[in-house]
Amino acid sequence: MAVIGFIGLGNMGGPMAANLVKAGHSVRGFDLVPAAIDAAREAGVAIGASPADVAREADIVITMLPSGKHVLGVYDGAEGIVAAARPGALLIDSSTIDVDSARKAHALAAAKGAASLDAPVSGGVGGAAAGTLTFMAGGEADAFERARPVLEAMGKKIVLCGGAGAGQAAKICNNMILGISMIGVCEAFVLAEKLGLSHQSLFDVASTASGQCWSLTSYCPVPGPVPASPANRDYQPGFAAALMLKDLKLAQEASQSAGAPTPLGAAATQLYAMMAAAGEGGADFSGIIRMLRGDNA
Numbered sequence: 001m002a003v004i005g006f007i008g009l010g011n012m013g014g015p016m017a018a019n020l021v022k023a024g025h026s027v028r029g030f031d032l033v034p035a036a037i038d039a040a041r042e043a044g045v046a047i048g049a050s051p052a053d054v055a056r057e058a059d060i061v062i063t064m065l066p067s068g069k070h071v072l073g074v075y076d077g078a079e080g081i082v083a084a085a086r087p088g089a090l091l092i093d094s095s096t097i098d099v100d101s102a103r104k105a106h107a108l109a110a111a112k113g114a115a116s117l118d119a120p121v122s123g124g125v126g127g128a129a130a131g132t133l134t135f136m137a138g139g140e141a142d143a144f145e146r147a148r149p150v151l152e153a154m155g156k157k158i159v160l161c162g163g164a165g166a167g168q169a170a171k172i173c174n175n176m177i178l179g180i181s182m183i184g185v186c187e188a189f190v191l192a193e194k195l196g197l198s199h200q201s202l203f204d205v206a207s208t209a210s211g212q213c214w215s216l217t218s219y220c221p222v223p224g225p226v227p228a229s230p231a232n233r234d235y236q237p238g239f240a241a242a243l244m245l246k247d248l249k250l251a252q253e254a255s256q257s258a259g260a261p262t263p264l265g266a267a268a269t270q271l272y273a274m275m276a277a278a279g280e281g282g283a284d285f286s287g288i289i290r291m292l293r294g295d296n297a
Helices: 013-022 033-043 051-056 070-075 099-112 125-130 139-150 166-194 199-206 240-258 263-280 285-293
Strands: 003-007 026-030 060-063 090-093 115-118 133-141 153-162
Touching: 003 013, 003 051, 013 026, 013 033, 013 060, 013 125, 026 051, 060 070, 060 139, 070 099, 090 099, 090 139, 099 115, 099 133, 099 166, 099 240, 115 139, 115 166, 125 133, 133 139, 133 166, 139 153, 153 166, 166 199, 166 240, 166 263, 166 285, 240 263, 240 285, 263 285
Parallel strands: 003 026, 003 060, 060 090, 090 115, 133 153
Antiparallel strands: 115 133
């Protein structure tokens, strides 16, 4: 079993670290939020004094942080985890950040001679708690094989997508699909309501016809057809609209940098920005159906 440092013990990182403890690893973590520290400690995570303190004794250091600037801030500098990491350590960043920052993190690790992966996740808080996340990894094959047993303690599907930054690229492309498809499904249900068609009737047809997609069959945005969907819990997240907006903005930044037109991605970004501006950023992203109906007008 490995000695693992885990930096960022919030809604995603906390359950992920807990699953590493359950798998028999020795986990030492750090977070700035006292409540997150308390919850991690209860789950069996030892708490370090700083990110560098956590990294010094770890074979593998995992970060789960809000943005690229936070990841680079933790990686770089005299008190960063790159400087503190022991020889031969593996650094894994599971945050969802921009591709450029991910590549900078890889470069910092490489300059120290440390192996590294960008390995963002899909599956939300529920997947983090259940250990069923999907990891999309970018980096060298040797680093990926070293990381695989640890990632498998937190997820059910582990995919090497390519070199440095490829994991982040896969994540933002996937979530752009998700954001666009959810809006399409929501618009269809709103139209069906106006036409007098029941939610169940549309679901029964579309879920087995050409309209079938994950946003419909696993995360249906209206109550009833999919009991596990947030629509049955007044759109408690799940995956918050603010996080979807963050990922869509990252996709738009990448599309502009790469010169790839994404008109539907741009439209989805605008709609989720409107949802957040209406004070609904903390609701599940499928709750955008309420805005499309005009419920929040």
